[in-house]
Amino acid sequence: MNAVSQSAMTIACAKCPLRSLPIFGERTLLDASTVQAFKIGELTVAPGGTILLEHARASHLFTVLSGWAFRYKTFEDGRRQIINYALPGDFLGLQASMSEVMGHGIEALTDSVLCVFPRDKLWSFFAADAQLAYDITWLAASQERTLDEQIVSLGRRTALERVAYLLWYLFDKARELSMTKRNRLDLPMRQSHLADTLGLSVVHTNKTLQKLRKEGSIELDERTLRVVDEEALKNLARVDEVENIPRPLI
C-alpha cells in the first residue's frame, strides 16, 4: 500500500525490452499492438510494497516488466507461506479475476514496474483475439506446472533437497531472462523469505544453507548466488528436467 505510484510515462509494447529475449520466441510472440490495446498503464512499486492485497477485490491484471515480486498467503496467527516468485514476463492476478476476491497477496521484493491490464476487459479481449486468449491460457497452464513442483518440494523433498531445488529453480528462471552473469545471480530475498517459501523455520533454513554450501555445488554470500556445479545441484535437488520452450508474453 505504501510507495505505490502510477506513472504517466509508459513503455510502448512495441519497444518492450522483454520482447527481444530468446525465451519469448518470435514465432509465439503476440503482436505488440494487441498487447498495447489491452494495457492501460504501469505500476511502480518499491521494495516491500504491496501489488495485490490479500482478500481485497482485484481490478487489474499485471505483467512484471522489471523487478522481483512474490505471491503469498498468511494465517491470522502470522504464519506466512510464499507460493512463488514473479520475475519479468510473469503474468499476475488471473486467479482473482475468476472469483471475486484475491486468495493471495503479492508484494514487491525490489523496485518493480508492472504493466497493468483491466480485469473487466478480459472477456472482450478474449472475444476479439484468440491468440491473446491462447497465450493467457498457456501461461496459466505453465504456472500450474510450477506450482505442482512446489507441492512436490514441500511434500516430499527433504530440507536440503528443498533448498537446492529452490535455488536451482530461481537460478534457471533468472537465466532464461539473462539476469545471470557467469553463473552468478543476485538474490533480493532474505532468508526469512526463503524459509517461508520452503516451509521451514528461519533457523533451520540458515543451517541447511550452510550444509548446502559445504556440499560445494553453490556459493552464496552477500546475497549473490553462484552456481559452481549445476549438475551436482540438480542431482541434489532431484530436478525433473523440463526443456525451456519459448513462452508467450502478454
Next chain:
Amino acid sequence: MNAVSQSAMTIACAKCPLRSLPIFGERTLLDASTVQAFKIGELTVAPGGTILLEHARASHLFTVLSGWAFRYKTFEDGRRQIINYALPGDFLGLQASMSEVMGHGIEALTDSVLCVFPRDKLWSFFAADAQLAYDITWLAASQERTLDEQIVSLGRRTALERVAYLLWYLFDKARELSMTKRNRLDLPMRQSHLADTLGLSVVHTNKTLQKLRKEGSIELDERTLRVVDEEALKNLARVDEVENIPRPLI
C-alpha cells in the same frame, strides 16, 4: 496402462448428467453442441488404472464424467506426491498440452469415465469459440487457487490442520457435486493416498486421523467420512473461506 478401454457408446453432451448440477451455473454453461464438437470419445478406466502416464507425451485432454482420480509425481526412489484429486467436471491434462511431455501422472481411484478431447485441436477451438477459450482459462485459474491452498497446507499447516483441511476440502468439493448424503461421503482412497497427499508418513497419518476423530468434528470408518461439526472442522483446518461460484463445464 492396465484396464483401459475405449467405448463406442458415449453420452451426448446435451444429455450430460453434470449439466443439471447447480454448481455448473446455467448462465455460464457453454452450449452443449460446442463441447460435443470438441469431444472425440470416452475413456473408461478401472481403479488403479493409468489415465495419463508420467513423462509420456499426452495427446488428449479430459473431463471427468464420473469417478475419482488423482494427479501425482514420483521420484526415482519411489517417493510419491499426490498433487490433487479430480472429480466429475474437472478438466485434466492442460499443463501437458502447453509443453511436450507430462510433468505428472493421473491415476483412477474408482471406476471412472472421462470425456476425451484432442489436444492438437485445442488451438482451432480457441480460435472458433471465445467462450470455450474463456472457460478453459477460468478452469485453469481456478485450479491454480486449489494448488495455492495445497502449498499453504504443506508449507505451513501442522499435521492435524492438514488432515482437517484435506477432509474438509474433499467433503466440500464432493458436496458441490451432490455426492454427499446427510453429511456423509464415501472416500475411495487409502490412508497411503492421504499420506502421499499430506506430505506425511502413513503411520503418522493414521495417528493424526485418530486424533482428529477424538476432536469430535468428524467420524471416519469403513471409508465413510461423516462431518459432524463442519464449523469446528473448518476452524481446525484454518479454512480461508471462498464462496463456491458457478463454474464452467467443458
Next chain:
DNA sequence: CGTTCCCTTGAGACCGCTCAAAGACCGTGG
C-alpha cells in the same frame, strides 16, 4: 555511534519419522 535488522550459533524440546509386529479385512483357491 547507537539502533535496527539480519545472519549465525547453541541448547533443548517436540513433531513426525522408521522399524517392527499384530490385528482386521478381503479375495481366492483348495
Next chain:
DNA sequence: CCACGGTCTTTGAGCGGTCTCAAGGGAACG
C-alpha cells in the same frame, strides 16, 4: 466353507529432523 495370503490399518518404541528460544556478531543507516 474354510484356510490362506495379501493388503490395509493400528499400535508401540525409539530415533532424528526440525522447531523454539535465546543470545551474540555484523552490516547498514540515521
